[in-house]
Amino acid sequence: xxxxxxxxxxxxxxxxxxxxxxxxxxxxxxxxxxxxxxxxxxxxxxxxxxxxxxxxxxxxxxxxxxxxxxxxxxxxxxxxxxxxxxxxxxxxxxxxxxxxxxxxxxxxxxxxxxxxxxxxxxxxxxxxxxxxxxxxxxxxxxxxxxxxxxxxxxxxxxxxxxxxxxxxxxxxxxxxxxxxxxxxxxxxxxxxxxxxxxxxxxxxxxxxxxxxxxxxxxxxxxxxxxxxxxxxxxxxx
Amino acid sequence: xxxxxxxxxxxxxxxxxxxxxxxxxxxxxxxxxxxxxxxxxxxxxxxxxxxxxxxxxxxxxxxxxxxxxxxxxxxxxxxxxxxxxxxxxxxxxxxxxxxxxxxxxxxxxxxxxxxxxxxxxxxxxxxxxxxxxxxxxxxxxxxxxxxxxxxxxxxxxxxxxxxxxxxxxxxxxxxxxxxxxxxxxxxxxxxxxxxxxxxxxxxxxxxxxxxxxxxxxxxxxxxxxxxxxxxxxxxxxxxxxxxxxxxxxxxxxxxxxxxxxxxxxxxxxxxxxxxxxxxxxxxxxxxxxxxxxxxxxxxxxxxxxxxxxxxxx
Amino acid sequence: xxxxxxxxxxxxxxxxxxxxxxxxxxxxxxxxxxxxxxxxxxxxxxxxxxxxxxxxxxxxxxxxxxxxxxxxxxxxxxxxxxxxxxxxxxxxxxxxxxxxxxxxxxxxxxxxxxxxxxxxxxxxxxxxxxxxxxxxxxxxxxxxxxxxxxxxxxxxxxxxxxxxxxxxxxxxxxxxxxxxxxxxxxxxxxxxxxxxxxxxxxxxxxxxxxxxxxxxxxxxxxxxxxxxxxxxxxxxxxxxxxxxxxxxxxxxxxxxxxxxxxxxxxxxxxxxxxxxxxxxxxxxxxxxxxxxxxxxxxxxxx
Numbered sequence: 001x002x003x004x005x006x007x008x009x010x011x012x013x014x015x016x017x018x019x020x021x022x023x024x025x026x027x028x029x030x031x032x033x034x035x036x037x038x039x040x041x042x043x044x045x046x047x048x049x050x051x052x053x054x055x056x057x058x059x060x061x062x063x064x065x066x067x068x069x070x071x072x073x074x075x076x077x078x079x080x081x082x083x084x085x086x087x088x089x090x091x092x093x094x095x096x097x098x099x100x101x102x103x104x105x106x107x108x109x110x111x112x113x114x115x116x117x118x119x120x121x122x123x124x125x126x127x128x129x130x131x132x133x134x135x136x137x138x139x140x141x142x143x144x145x146x147x148x149x150x151x152x153x154x155x156x157x158x159x160x161x162x163x164x165x166x167x168x169x170x171x172x173x174x175x176x177x178x179x180x181x182x183x184x185x186x187x188x189x190x191x192x193x194x195x196x197x198x199x200x201x202x203x204x205x206x207x208x209x210x211x212x213x214x215x216x217x218x219x220x221x222x223x224x225x226x227x228x229x230x231x232x233x234x235x236x237x
Numbered sequence: 238x239x240x241x242x243x244x245x246x247x248x249x250x251x252x253x254x255x256x257x258x259x260x261x262x263x264x265x266x267x268x269x270x271x272x273x274x275x276x277x278x279x280x281x282x283x284x285x286x287x288x289x290x291x292x293x294x295x296x297x298x299x300x301x302x303x304x305x306x307x308x309x310x311x312x313x314x315x316x317x318x319x320x321x322x323x324x325x326x327x328x329x330x331x332x333x334x335x336x337x338x339x340x341x342x343x344x345x346x347x348x349x350x351x352x353x354x355x356x357x358x359x360x361x362x363x364x365x366x367x368x369x370x371x372x373x374x375x376x377x378x379x380x381x382x383x384x385x386x387x388x389x390x391x392x393x394x395x396x397x398x399x400x401x402x403x404x405x406x407x408x409x410x411x412x413x414x415x416x417x418x419x420x421x422x423x424x425x426x427x428x429x430x431x432x433x434x435x436x437x438x439x440x441x442x443x444x445x446x447x448x449x450x451x452x453x454x455x456x457x458x459x460x461x462x463x464x465x466x467x468x469x470x471x472x473x474x475x476x477x478x479x480x481x482x483x484x485x486x487x488x489x490x491x492x493x494x495x496x497x498x499x500x501x502x503x504x505x506x507x508x509x510x511x512x513x514x515x516x517x518x519x520x521x522x523x524x525x526x527x528x529x530x531x532x533x534x535x536x537x538x539x540x541x542x543x544x545x546x547x548x549x550x
Numbered sequence: 551x552x553x554x555x556x557x558x559x560x561x562x563x564x565x566x567x568x569x570x571x572x573x574x575x576x577x578x579x580x581x582x583x584x585x586x587x588x589x590x591x592x593x594x595x596x597x598x599x600x601x602x603x604x605x606x607x608x609x610x611x612x613x614x615x616x617x618x619x620x621x622x623x624x625x626x627x628x629x630x631x632x633x634x635x636x637x638x639x640x641x642x643x644x645x646x647x648x649x650x651x652x653x654x655x656x657x658x659x660x661x662x663x664x665x666x667x668x669x670x671x672x673x674x675x676x677x678x679x680x681x682x683x684x685x686x687x688x689x690x691x692x693x694x695x696x697x698x699x700x701x702x703x704x705x706x707x708x709x710x711x712x713x714x715x716x717x718x719x720x721x722x723x724x725x726x727x728x729x730x731x732x733x734x735x736x737x738x739x740x741x742x743x744x745x746x747x748x749x750x751x752x753x754x755x756x757x758x759x760x761x762x763x764x765x766x767x768x769x770x771x772x773x774x775x776x777x778x779x780x781x782x783x784x785x786x787x788x789x790x791x792x793x794x795x796x797x798x799x800x801x802x803x804x805x806x807x808x809x810x811x812x813x814x815x816x817x818x819x820x821x822x823x824x825x826x827x828x829x830x831x832x833x834x835x836x837x838x839x840x841x842x843x844x845x846x847x848x849x850x851x852x
Contacts, residue, residue, distance in 0.1 A: 052435065076437030084435070090428040101425050104418050105437040115418075151436065292649050294656075342840050346588055346648045350790070354836035357787065361829045480656060487653075517667040523660025530653045531643055 002061075003028040003159055003189050004049065004080075009058035011044055011213075018044045019055075019213045026159070031181070031190045033200040035224075036210035037233060042193045043085055045210060046161050049191070050082040051075045062159075077109060079158030083148045083165060085193070091137025098136050098147055099123055102154040122154035126180060142173045146180075153184065160184060161191045166199055178202055201225075209233070243550045247412055250495060251405045258397050268509070270397045272501050273404035274461050275481065279489075279497030280404075280411050281454020282482035287491035288415055289447040290427030294349045294479050295356030298336070299452040301363065301474035302329040303459030305370065308469035311382055313369070319385045322460045329456020330449055337448030341441060356479055363471035375470020383464050396465045403461050404498075407454055412494050414450065416550055423447055424492075455482075477519075484522060487529045490538030494550050499537050559701075560820045561813060566705050566774070568812020569712030570767045572805055574785050575792035576719060577763030579804040582793060584736045584756045587646060590655040592764055593786025594662035595633055599625045599765025600777035601666050604675040615680035618773070625769045626762035632662075633761030634754045641757070642750060659782070666779040679704040679773035708770045715766065716805070723801070732756060764789075787828070788815075791835045 004026045011019040019041045026032055034042050047053045049060060051072035060068045067075055076082075081102075090098050096119060103118035123129040126146040131139065136147060145165060152160050162181070166174045174196065181190060181203055194200045200207060200221070207224045209216040211233045217224060224230055254273065258266055278300055285291050306328030310316035316324060340351040363370045383390045390399055414420050425433040426440050434440055463469045472478075481504075482497070489500025504525065511518035529536065535543065542549040578592045602625040607617030636658055644650045683703040723729035735742045735752045743749045764785070768777075775781075792811055796803030811831065818827045 050435070071439065073434050073437050073439045076435065082435050084432070088429060088432045088435075090425060090432065092428055093424070097421065101421060101433070101438075102436045104421065108418075109437075155437065292653075294652075339836070339840050343843065346652065347839050347843055349649065349652055350588065350794070351836050351839045354790075354832045354839070358829050358832040358836065361825055361832065365823070365825045365829060483653070515668065516672070517664035519660055520664035520668075523657045523662075523664060526657030527640055527654055527661065530650050530657065531640060534650075 001028045002026065003063060004191075005061045006049065007059050009045075009048060009060065010056045011041075011048055011053065012056045017213055019048060021045060021058075021210075021213070021215055024208065024215070026189060026191060028158075028189055029185075030205045031185050031192060031203050033192045033194055033204035033207045034210060035194065035197075035200055035207060036216070040210040041213035042210055043163060044213070046082070046163060046191065046193060050080050050161055052082070076105070076155065076157075080161065081152040081155045081157035081159070082161045083152045083163060085163035085167065087141070087144045087148055089136050089144055089147055089151070091135070093136055094133050095123060095128055095136050095139070095147055096120075096132040099150050099154045102151050106154060106156050118154055118156070122150040125153055125183070126150040127176075142169055145169060145173075145177075149180065157188055159191060160188045163193045164195060165192070166194065166196050174199060243412070243416070246549075247408060247494065250498070251401075251408065254404070255401055258394065258401075263393055266393060266397050268505065270400040270465065272505050273400040273498075274458050274465065275505070276485070276498045276501040277404045277407040277461070278455050278458035279482040279485035279501055280407050280494070281451040281458075283486045283491065283494070283497050284411060284414060284423070284454075285447045285451035286483065287486055287493070287496065288420065288427060289423045289444060291444060291447065292349050292483070293340075293352040293448070293451075294476070294483075295336070295352030295354075295359075296451065296455050296482055297474050297476065297478035298356040298359040299329040299333050299455035300459040300462075300478055301359065301471070302332045302452075303456030303461075304463045304469050304473055305363070305459075306456065307460035308376070308378060308463040309369070311378055312376065312469075317385075318383055318390065318464050322457075322464060325460025325463070326453055326456045329459065330453040333449045333452020333455075334445070337445045337452070341444050341448065353476070353479070356474065356476070360471060360474040360476075363474055370471055371469075372471050375468055375472065378463060378467045378469065380467065383467060390464050391467060399465055400461065403457060407457065408494065408498070411454075412550060415494060419443065419446070427492075477522075480522065480526075484526060484529075486536070487534075488525060488536050490536035490540070490542070491534075493536070493538040493542055496536055496538045503537070556820055557817065560817050562701050562705065564813040564815060564817055566708050566771075567815055568809050569709045570771045571785075571788055571792060571812040572808035573712050573715060573767035573770075574764045575789040575796075575804050575808050576716065576801065577760035578789045579793045579796070579801055580763070581757055581760035583801065584732050585646060585753050586648065587641065587651050587757070588648070588655070589757075589760065590652060590786070591636075591658040591662060592761070592789055593782030593784070594659050594666075595629050595761035596764040596768045596785040597777070597779060597782035598629050598632065598662060598666060599768030600772045600775075600781060601670045601675070601779065602628055602765070603769040603772045604677050604777045605670065607677045608675070613680075614678040618677070618680040618769075621677070621769050622766070626765045629765035630758035630762035634758030637754045637757035642753070646753070663779055663782060670779060672779065674776040674778035676776050677772045681707075682773075704773060708774070711770055712767070715763075719763070728755075787832070791831050794835050795838055
């Protein structure tokens with residue numbers, strides 16, 4: 001079943017066409033990686049999907065309903081969570097308060113009272129529960145990235161969009177992240193922007209390659225590895 | 238069961254304020270009554286500025302709306318005090334809703350200037366309808382009208398208790414708001430609005446709520462001022478009365494529930510003291526603003542909170 | 551008096567107001583454009599200019615023209631120096647963080663205003679114009695005896711002086727190295743710094759220069775209007791209106807708006823009370839910021 005789809009999605013910035021994706025379909029339960037050279041429009045593309053920016057043209061559907069005009073916060077309510085490429089947390093609040101917000105949002109959606117439990121579970125899953133009452137801003141960079149993911153987790157989303165989650169992490173931390181994403185994929189569909197090919201090849205069921213804002217190729221990791229166009233784009237042929 | 242330290246502290250402060258009437262001279266008792274009314278105003282402002290991070294330069298408009306809402310209905314329509322007070326609050330709340338809905342289309346510096354301009358327009362409007370509002374000079378509510386049933390609100394002791402009640406209710410409401418789920422969202426908006434939006438919260442209704450609540454507090458304080466001290470005037474809508482709550486909150490500690498009370502007490506007595514020395518006593522306001530913004534952004538209680546593990550709400 | 555002559559007179563007064571307003575607002579606009587600082591104390595620099603003009607004129611003695619020329623030189627320099635040091639001591643330390651800067655300039659407003667009260671006293675002071683010939687306006691001469699339509703040579707001088715100063719500022723900004731440096735800083739602070747422009751000094755200079763323009767226009771107007779320590783409110787409000795309607799940071803927009811608002815302020819006040827005109831203007835400004843933040847004449851959003 002298709003969870004999310006986009007048709008003829010176009011975003012212009014001034015005279016520049018940043019994104020022009022004819023068709024994009026994301027089946028439920030998949031881990032999909034979006035890759036592409038720098039400036040290929042990856043972040044712009046997923047920002048259109050999660051509603052941070054409005055498209056110039058095109059349509060986006062989520063679980064059969066048209067969400068093209070839906071503001072970002074309402075898309076979150078439908079089950080689309082986004083974690084930022086540049087760490088975006090509440091540095092002056094505790095880790096607990098950081099995850100408490102999305103947990104509270106989730107709890108209000110199913111009218112339940114389990115926000116506090118939900119928050120602690122999210123912290124446990126990323127291994128930060130022992131630091132729950134420390135200030136988020138005083139944590140190491142790797143822990144802040146984990147917190148960012150925990151905030152997404154606490155929303156219990158149907159679709160989790162991760163924008164370069166491993167950027168700037170050390171080798172050992174990346175291994176932890178791979179495990180984490182695999183575990184998350186059991187409950188949610190994952191859309192992953194990633195530069196690290198090792199991570200992409202290890203995790204993704206399918207890969208979408210963007211170049212100059214357009215879909216260059218789409219397929220399994222093996223197909224993409226063998227694709228001549230993709231090699232040219234990456235080698236700058 | 239866990240002891241609610243914060244609630245106990247706030248109740249203790251309320252009790253302490255009540256006890257002050259027995260130890261203070263009538264002069265200081267009168268001052269404290271005035272301070273508690275102004276602190277109510279600033280406590281509401283703190284929800285907007287301290288907790289939500291929105292700096293309004295136009296809250297005098299809501300203070301004046303409360304003041305005139307109560308004062309005009311008493312003067313022209315013979316409202317009894319008990320009806321005039323809520324009328325003032327309603328007037329201020331409605332105005333805050335309208336202006337909030339417009340001004341919140343902007344952010345940052347533009348929000349500051351828009352609120353300043355709306356308040357200025359309101360102030361000038363009060364001057365323009367001088368015939369009814371008595372402009373800068375204002376008018377005095379007759380002592381006979383300033384009573385609820387048999388209780389004379391203009392008498393020293395009842396006035397003190399009335400001011401104390403209004404402040405206490407305001408303080409507990411503020412405490413409840415900032416510790417509620419909605420309060421957590423307000424703080425989140427202050428800390429990182431875009432993140433909050435991407436966690437599924439639409440910031441706009443929360444920000445508008447903060448404007449409206451702070452407007453209602455300002456209105457309650459303005460109406461109380463008219464009833465307890467008898468004076469109603471356009472000068473209460475001037476920029477100076479918009480700056481005052483900002484100053485109280487900054488000095489006492491923005492984002493600490495008790496901050497505005499501490500700030501109001503300090504500034505009130507600082508100005509009172511300066512008034513004895515010089516006619517240019519308002520220089521205190523300027524110097525305090527500059528020093529606070531340069532060296533002590535957290536204010537008195539904000540600095541204390543950092544050393545107490547942050548449990549102070 | 552007929553409406554025709556009255557309008558004529560109003561537009562002359564409007565032109566005087568517009569000329570002075572253009573100068574004052576230009577200072578505010580320059581500071582906002584280059585430094586992105588909203589200077590709420592701008593009106594107090596105007597007030598200081600007027601008070602210093604009175605102080606200088608009343609202490610120099612002799613022919614009023616000597617005092618006037620003295621004030622014309624001393625007031626802007628002194629006010630500029632005060633502003634530049636305020637920038638150095640306060641705004642620089644805040645790293646020009648927008649909201650903190652506004653709060654600081656509000657503090658500065660009180661300090662300057664109350665400081666002037668202590669220094670110059672609460673009494674409104676008049677300054678004698680250097681020359682003040684009565685000039686009958688020829689078309690209507692004698693048409694209304696006792697109400698004769700006239701202006702003064704000094705009013706015409708104010709208009710001419712303001713235009714001259716505006717031209718000089720324009721030349722300064724577009725033709726000199728100082729103007730180039732200011733514009734470079736305005737476009738991109740980091741790049742300017744990388745190219746060796748001492749941004750901190752440019753900021754102090756700009757802030758001083760903006761304040762000096764306000765002081766200069768105050769010196770020009772003070773023989774027509776009296777000077778007192780509370781006079782800063784009106785020029786501040788009007789400059790804000792002009793700068794916002796003209797488009798924040800756009801100098802051309804500022805000039806057009808100053809002309810429009812200064813002139814219409816004169817003309818509107820024939821039909822409405824000044825208070826009503828101000829209410830309308832402040833509401834318009836608020837609405838412009840809410841619905842069209844780039845201003846009516848500005849092309850780019852801030």
